[in-house]
Amino acid sequence: MKANEDNTPSAPLKPMEITSPRTAEQPGPTKTDEQGEVPSNKASAHEEHEGASYAPTIISLVLLLTGIALDYFKVDWFVSYIRIGVYGIAYLLVGGKVLVHAARNIRRGEVFNEFFLMGIATLGAFYIGEYAEGVAVMLFYVIGEHFQEAAVARSRKSIKALIDNRPEIVGLVQQGQVNPINPQQVKIGDIIEIKPGEKVALDGELLTERSSFNTAALTGESKPDTKAKGEKVLAGMINLDQVVQLKVTSTYENSALSKILQLVEQASSRKAKTQQFITRFAKVYTPVVVFMAVALTIVPYFFVADYVFNDWLYRALIFLVISCPCALVISIPLGYFGGIGAASKNGILFKGSNFLDLMTKVDTVVMDKTGTLTEGVFQVQEVQVNEWDKTEFLALTAALESKSTHPIALAVVAHAGNSYQQKSIADVEEISGHGLKGTVDAKSLLVGNGKLLKKFNVAYPAEVDAIVESIVLVAINNQYAGYITIADKIKEDAKAAIEQLHGLGIKNIVMLSGDKDSIVQKVAMTLNIDQAYGGLLPEDKVNKVEALKKEGKNVAFVGDGINDAPVIALADVGMAMGGLGSDAAIETADVVIQNDQPSKIATAINIGKSTNRVVWQNIGLAFGVKALVLAFGAFGVASMWEAVFADVGVAFLAILNAIRIQRMRF
Known part of the structure; x- marks a missing residue:
């Protein structure tokens, strides 16, 4: 029997590399014991590593507080040396790695970056005797890095909790x-x-x-x-x-599951336009800031009567600390990674942060029918017989259909139960695009569509052709014996999905299907879909989406199966339904709805909009606060402590704002 839609086997996923927002390093394979079994306490080494990484920061904080306490003692030569030593150790504990990073980058020709800014600003603070402030800047910068790492780890943990459920033995x-x-x-x-x-x-x-x-x-x-x-x-x-x-x-x-996990990990390496802009901006912005700081130190010498080098150097150092783009460099990628994590918790896999941005621009959603809005599981709706006992009619039909693996045939067999199992079946022949021909209990049977009965000159009632549902016509001994109607069940949340999309302002919802047009129009009317087209081949779907794009529409296409792969690739945002059910669709799609629910389309759009909103909040917060404190610093009003807030404090707030995405309910 002919399928309503193309169910050609899908292609396998290609292997993917794992990357993360800040490093390509990933945990290696889990160690095993002599028998090859996985130890139960496999996370302990990682936890010890995390504890060790926090220890220098904690010690540095204690030493900073000790140094501040010593500042209140009467300063003699002994206390002074102890004080400098305390501050020096505190600085090296947190700033040593930053200085090493800066030196390595300079050797590679990458001079102007956040490490360089933090290094010269804090060393300059030590030069003019502002030890506490120099340590504080570096300490809070490193604490900000810890916050970022914790936030990324939380996002990754939520992703792995969703899909990385592979057994250890x-x-x-x-x-x-x-x-x-x-x-x-x-x-x-x-x-x-x-x-x-x-x-x-x-x-x-x-x-x-x-x-x-x-x-x-x-x-x-x-x-x-x-x-x-x-x-x-x-x-x-x-x-x-x-x-x-x-x-x-x-x-x-x-394995397919491992590749899906890799797919999510890889998503962070595909940057949104906002991230790309900030990266390019920082490369221009940072050297400009450095030269402005140099000018702020030297130029006043020629114009200010009571010029004091250390005073203007201090202002320049404040300027450098404030200007450090840490809040932008850290919080924006983290915002997108948080969006990817929030989507994963909701059963949605984004292949890159750029697709979070694209989801906010979608104004037209185009969907396949079978497997997307319907379950793709066929069920018998009605059995109509013509001068035959219904039970015997079903048993004979199911016996022949048991030799087919088509979903409609399986639906008939399932409906018949065990009644056909004692039947003798012979001479089974499948006629492509028509149905099955064979002999059951010495009776000649034809089971298929109208074309099959016409091919063997079997007359049947004309009104049968007007039936909307998929229909199986049956002839026994070359006489019309009756029909069975089969229908695909609409998914429980399909109607709610369309309502949610309309509620988001998506005014153009289109359904494209290879099923016959009468069925497609009935489903569209039931779900309140704006436009629907049936009887389409894969190339017809491509033509429909191309026409929408020529009209200036931003199109998201949602489909499943290899037959939808071309149009998924063509759409501005291609979305695959059915999770692992169709490797070809997953390979081609930009977004994968893992739990097969059409209502997740609206969820994906909501997550994209929320992520975009948080990212721009962070950008506005960073630039607004920095501009204000920069002005104060240039006129000598702001101290290094205000600079710390403008840099690290804003980064903290931006990180917390980014983490908020994962706590939102969509």
């Missing part, structure tokens, strides 16, 4: 024995065993005759997915029925 079948082993050590072609209730650790081909799997962790779909021998089972699914065996088809690192 797998049962490897060797010479009839099942041995526990780390899944990273399993090779392609190995046989693994999964017990009921266990998660599948690796992608593989099912060797057992049949079993059901819970795929909710991957797609959000609560209905179990029954797999037959030879079908693909993906890492992250949960075995429900019985002990099964899989032949491994991909390594641990290359």
Whole structure:
């Protein structure tokens, strides 16, 4: 029988590299013991590393407070040396790495950056005797870095909690024995065993005759997915029925689930235009600031009668600290990374922060029907017979349909139950685009569409052609025997999804489908979709989206399956439904809705708008405060402490504002 839509098998995902906002370093493979098992306390080393990284900052803070206390003692030569020593150690504990970074960058020809600004500003403060202020600037800068690292770690943790649910142990079948082993050590072609209730650790081909799997962790779909021998089972699914065996088809690192995790990690490397602008701006802005600070130190010598070098140098140092673009450099990427983390918590994977920005510009949403707005699960709606017992009619039809794997055939078989299993079936022939022909219990059967019956000159009532739903016509012994109507169920949140999109100001919602137009129009009317077109081939969908783009529309297309890949690639924002259900769609899409809910389209737009709003709040906050304190500093009103607030304090506020994205409810 002919499918309503193209269900061609999808292409595999390509391997992806993992990157992060500030470094490409990632945790290595988990260490195993002699038996290949994963130790339970695998996070302890990382926690110790974090504790060690905070220790110098804490000690520096204690020493800074000690130095400030010594400032109140009567200054003799002994106390003075102790005081300088305390401040010096406090400075090196937090500023040593910053100075090393600055020196390395200078060797590479990258002189003007945040490390250089912080270095010359704080060393200058030591030169004029403002030790406490020099240490404070560097200390609070490093504390800001800790805040940023914690915020990024929180975002990454929320992402991994969503999808990185891979088991740590797998049962490897060797010479009839099942041995526990780390899944990273399993090779392609190995046989693994999964017990009921266990998660599948690796992608593989099912060797057992049949079993059901819970795929909710991957797609959000609560209905179990029954797999037959030879079908693909993906890492992250949960075995429900019985002990099964899989032949491994991909390594641990290359499983579909691992690639989705890598996909999210990689997203942070794709910068939004706002990030790219700030990066370019900082490269011009920083050297200008340095030369202005030099001018602020030297030029007054020629115009001010009571010129004191140290006073004007102090003003220039304040100017440098205020001018440091830390708040922008840190908080803007963190804002986008927070948006990606918030989206992941809601079952939405953005492939880059640039797509968060693009979502805010979308004014037209185009959707596929089957698998996007409908469940793609066909169910029998009505059985109409012509001079036949309904039970026998169903049993004969289901017997022939049991030889097909088409979703409509499976729906008929499921509806018939076990009534057909004792039937004898012979001479089955599938006629492409028409249906099935065969013999059941010595009766000649034709099961398919109207074209099939016409091909064999079997007359049937004309009113049958006017039925909206997908229909299966049946002829027994070359006589019309009746029909079965099949319908695809609309997803529970589909109507709410359209209402939410209209509520966001999306006035142009379009549905494009390969299903017959009468069905498409009925679904569109039910869901209140603005425009709908049925009977389309993949190239027809491309033409429709191209026409919308020529009208100046910013188009988001939502689809699933390989047949939607061309139009997903063409759209301004391509969105794939169904999570791991279609690798080709995921590979092509810019945004992946992991839990298969159309209402998440509006959620994705909301997250994009919220992220964009927070990013511009941070930009406005940073520039506004810095401009104000810069003016005060140039006229000698602001001290180094105000400069610290203008730089590090604003960075703190911007970071906290960025973290706020993950706490929002969408």
